Amino acid sequence: MTQQPILELKNVSAAYGRIKAIKDISLKVYPGEVVSIIGANGAGKSTTLMSISCVLPITGGEILYDGVRIDGTAPDLLPARGLCQVPEGRRIFPRLTVEENLDMGAFFRKDKAGILHDMNRVFQLFPILQERRRQHGGTLSGGEQQMLAMGRALMSRPRLLLLDEPSLGLAPLIVQQIFRIIREINESDGVTVVLVEQNANLALQASNRGYVLETGNVIMEDDAQALLANPDIRKAYLGE
Amino acid sequence: MTIPASRKLWLGYAVAMLWLYVLLWPLIGIKPEGLEFATSTEIWAKLAVVSAILLALWQLKQRGVFDFVSRPAQAASQVFTKAADRVPTWIWLVFVLAGALVFPFLTERYAHDVAISVLVYICLGLGLNVVVGMAGLLDLGYIAFYGVGAYTYALLSVHFGLSFWLCLPLAGAFAAVAGCIIGYPTLRMRGDYLAIVTLGFGEIVRIVLNNWMSLTNGPNGILGIKAPGVYWWQDGKVEHIWLGSLEQLYYVILGLAVCTVVAVYRINNSRIGRAFEAVREDQTAAELMGVNTLGIKLLAYAMGAIFGGLAGAFFASRMRFVSPESFTFIESAMVLAMVVLGGMGSIPGVILGALALIALPEIFRGFELYRMFVFGGVMAMMMLFRPKGLWPAKRMGVRSEEKD
Numbered sequence: 001m002t003q004q005p006i007l008e009l010k011n012v013s014a015a016y017g018r019i020k021a022i023k024d025i026s027l028k029v030y031p032g033e034v035v036s037i038i039g040a041n042g043a044g045k046s047t048t049l050m051s052i053s054c055v056l057p058i059t060g061g062e063i064l065y066d067g068v069r070i071d072g073t074a075p076d077l078l079p080a081r082g083l084c085q086v087p088e089g090r091r092i093f094p095r096l097t098v099e100e101n102l103d104m105g106a107f108f109r110k111d112k113a114g115i116l117h118d119m120n121r122v123f124q125l126f127p128i129l130q131e132r133r134r135q136h137g138g139t140l141s142g143g144e145q146q147m148l149a150m151g152r153a154l155m156s157r158p159r160l161l162l163l164d165e166p167s168l169g170l171a172p173l174i175v176q177q178i179f180r181i182i183r184e185i186n187e188s189d190g191v192t193v194v195l196v197e198q199n200a201n202l203a204l205q206a207s208n209r210g211y212v213l214e215t216g217n218v219i220m221e222d223d224a225q226a227l228l229a230n231p232d233i234r235k236a237y238l239g240e
Numbered sequence: 241m242t243i244p245a246s247r248k249l250w251l252g253y254a255v256a257m258l259w260l261y262v263l264l265w266p267l268i269g270i271k272p273e274g275l276e277f278a279t280s281t282e283i284w285a286k287l288a289v290v291s292a293i294l295l296a297l298w299q300l301k302q303r304g305v306f307d308f309v310s311r312p313a314q315a316a317s318q319v320f321t322k323a324a325d326r327v328p329t330w331i332w333l334v335f336v337l338a339g340a341l342v343f344p345f346l347t348e349r350y351a352h353d354v355a356i357s358v359l360v361y362i363c364l365g366l367g368l369n370v371v372v373g374m375a376g377l378l379d380l381g382y383i384a385f386y387g388v389g390a391y392t393y394a395l396l397s398v399h400f401g402l403s404f405w406l407c408l409p410l411a412g413a414f415a416a417v418a419g420c421i422i423g424y425p426t427l428r429m430r431g432d433y434l435a436i437v438t439l440g441f442g443e444i445v446r447i448v449l450n451n452w453m454s455l456t457n458g459p460n461g462i463l464g465i466k467a468p469g470v471y472w473w474q475d476g477k478v479e480h481i482w483l484g485s486l487e488q489l490y491y492v493i494l495g496l497a498v499c500t501v502v503a504v505y506r507i508n509n510s511r512i513g514r515a516f517e518a519v520r521e522d523q524t525a526a527e528l529m530g531v532n533t534l535g536i537k538l539l540a541y542a543m544g545a546i547f548g549g550l551a552g553a554f555f556a557s558r559m560r561f562v563s564p565e566s567f568t569f570i571e572s573a574m575v576l577a578m579v580v581l582g583g584m585g586s587i588p589g590v591i592l593g594a595l596a597l598i599a600l601p602e603i604f605r606g607f608e609l610y611r612m613f614v615f616g617g618v619m620a621m622m623m624l625f626r627p628k629g630l631w632p633a634k635r636m637g638v639r640s641e642e643k644d
Contacts, residue, residue, distance in 0.1 A: 055527060074532065075527045075528065076527050076532040076533065078530070079528070079529060079530035080530055084528070084530075091522050093522060093526075095517065095521060096517060100514055104514060104518050104526070107511070107515060107530050107531055152529065156530060
């Protein structure tokens with residue numbers, strides 16, 4: 001591809017205190033793609049996303065978004081530039097209503113008509129949220145909370161959406177629904193998606209390309225189909 | 241109730257009474273003249289009998305012995321609540337406000353004094369409510385801003401003769417600046433650490449006031465502060481008068497309290513207020529949604545400080561005297577207790593809390609000796625039976641429905 005990547009990590013390292021969580025990670029994401037990052041527990045997947053969102057300061061390397069370095073900027077400035085994350089464990093605001101949660105996603109925006117339009121789009125994607133819009137976020141089921149977290153992120157009109165473990169702790173049927181919607185966001189709204197998953201099979205099926213992380217290093221990158229067919233990957237991550 | 245459950249209950253009662261005696265006797269029975277058992281045993285026996293009777297009554301109630309009384313009473317209260325619900329909120333507000341306006345005509349001096357205290361604490365409680373209830377930042381040094389406001393007006397009035405009304409916004413502004421200065425380094429901390437650091441800063445402010453002799457006159461305080469003045473129609477012409485009497489001051493603080501209530505209500509229902517809540521609920525998530533968390537926390541801190549500063553300026557003008565003694569930690573704890581007792585984040589709750597903690601001890605002056613004892617007991621009871629406060633906040637659901 002000759003296109004400029006929307007997101008590029010060049011030799012990024014990050015650490016929690018003295019424990020290095022990711023070492024020299026390089027990856028590229030092109031506009032319009034769905035890229036998944038798979039790996040076992042503690043491989044550094046969530047750390048990578050937190051570094052991209054600038055919540056965790058990196059100790060080395062560069063992060064480029066739209067060709068501009070973003071590492072070291074304040075995390076709260078990124079949603080306005082179209083980079084938004086759905087954090088692991090959903091982290092919705094339990095005592096705000098569904099509607100207010102969604103409105104928080106558009107916190108930096110001032111265009112009321114646009115916000116209303118986007119809220120309707122979210123309700124179209126997740127009809128259950130419309131039914132529950134007066135309820136407190138904390139009273140929703142796990143699947144509904146995941147939908148709310150995704151809807152909240154979509155309210156910032158992201159161009160690049162980072163999804164951290166969207167299938168965590170959800171029933172298989174709900175997981176399928178979530179992944180269907182991830183595809184729809186990507187295809188009809190043109191949002192580039194970076195997907196972090198332990199459920200490698202599902203993630204790769206929904207993606208164009210994938211990176212495999214192990215103990216803080218990228219050990220493989222390939223087309224999703226090729227990774228799915230790779231015997232090593234099948235053995236290590238797909239349980240065969 | 242079954243027999244084993246009943247036996248368990250009475251066993252618990254016996255253990256509790258034994259424990260009570262173990263606690264009570266050293267308090268009352270150990271004297272310089274020697275050990276004494278009679279008084280403590282007598283008090284203990286009285287308490288034991290009363291609680292046994294209460295327990296027995298409760299047990300009978302559980303069995304339904306009093307149903308013939310409680311059923312109709314419950315039905316009546318339900319009817320009453322339903323009828324009360326049908327009256328729109330603004331009518332209640334008008335009633336409360338009208339009551340507050342005619343209050344000085346129906347009561348005498350002492351009541352005015354208490355009412356002024358209550359209103360000052362309502363302002364303080366509502367200000368702290370922005371910080372603690374809405375933004376979830378535990379602030380144990382809130383009274384520092386009250387002090388800053390009070391000294392701002394005191395110094396400007398004594399040295400420059402500036403009027404109260406001019407100093408009121410200045411006091412708020414100085415308190416906000418103080419809030420930012422204290423908040424900027426501390427608000428990066430979370431939870432317990434924040435509480436400890438704010439406690440420290442609160443004490444620093446008091447100690448500075450106590451020791452900066454050349455500016456604040458130290459522990460001697462500042463005398464000769466002017467009351468608020470207004471131009472008023474008197475004897476057929478407009479004249480400048482001082483609002484020195486208690487009724488006049490009552491109306492000043494009532495106005496200030498109403499402004500505070502309106503301001504806090506508006507903050508509560510604004511997007512900024514929601515951002516406060518988002519930061520309280522989940523700071524990282526709020527950050528990921530584009531909320532500048534440090535900025536929002538500073539804003540909450542400064543807003544809370546403003547209300548403290550305004551109340552402080554009034555306090556100085558009402559007392560005509562300020563000294564560091566009025567701004568000790570116990571005052572901070574008192575205001576915090578009001579917020580927690582009334583219900584965090586709830587405006588009527590905080591008002592109720594201020595009423596309960598200021599007015600009730602005045603009414604029960606006769607039991608002054610036991611005030612702290614009762615205070616502790618009531619707090620423990622509240623945490624057990626109404627952990628969310630007297631009038632818990634429920635704004636989320638309510639407000640969304642109002643939008644329709």
